[in-house]
Amino acid sequence: MAVSLREDRPGGSVDYFLALLQDRLPLWLSILHDLSHRIGKGSVSDNLLPIARAGIEYYIDVQSAALPAFTSPNVTVRFRQAVRETGLGPRAETAPLAAYLAAEQRLGRVRPEVDPEASARLMVAGCFHRAYIEMFVGADAGPAREVSAREIVRELRLEPVPEPV
Template sequence: MTAHLGIPLATPYSDPHARAQDARRRVLDMALAMRRHGGDEPAHPQLGGTSPARAVEMFLALLQDRLPVWLHVLDDLLHLAGRGRVDGNLLPVARAGIAYYAEVQAAAMPAFVSPAVTVRFREALREAGLGPGVEIAPLAGYLAAEQRLGRVAPDVDPAATAALLLAGCFRHAYDEAFTGAARGVSRDEAAAGIVRGLRLAPDPAVLPAG
């Protein structure tokens, strides 16, 4: 089954440990590919004397640790279909997404000062199959499951809505990086606003009579 963005809707991993191991292996493959095709670029002053390739290695080391945890949060959603409230199920995901993106962005910003390294990273990302769809698919799968149960409005596009939630998390993390976490809304407030803005609830006027 595919969503409107052309992203396959997820089914839960039978073994969450296997999912985590697969994510770590893919990031490791990326690191090896970057090292194999990397050049000998000089250190950059803005990196404190570290080379761009070394900065990317440090970023990938963080990603290898954090990405499996984040994907586990997303994969677990599908098991909650039909339980609790949809917005209540999504709220911890939005909070976790903000925290994940804030940490990853902080490591990514100094890693991509070199256009050549950035191009190699994009190629390695594609080869490893770790594009945005890896995050969107399990979230879209959960929304589609809730939609089939009548708990999400029928006109909601699961994949587009999943992308919107993740984009909101990414944007808040991005804002924090420049304005500071102490300014503006808190992460909890931001997460609640992101979920509320999705407008997932079915119209009561069209719900079947109970």
């Protein structure tokens, strides 16, 4: 398998990475889509915290397989084609999160100046970054996963600030 992960051939790095995505991505997407059942319930931050936790876990799972998939321009082009053909691109991840934020915004539970799409991308990026740091530098290189998840959600600053009394 080590040889196939370094080569651009059937059963190689792109196929391995796509197989891993096809295994892990449905669960990750179902977690994101389940947010639609939380609209108007609990607090927005409390609803997003399990998403941040799951995002960090998901990216830790898939990043190690992603690296060998980008060993040459030919492999990268092949991967991009496969992503387009399967619809497994980044929009599949951010769309349900952005839809949740937009729905909460319509209810007044997310600040009106928040851009749901940009916030969704930032949340996913924060999860990806946390996983990346852990994979390359080690779990002790930054805050614990739980602390990181809380920081990601908190720093999006989505919820309206209460009026002073």
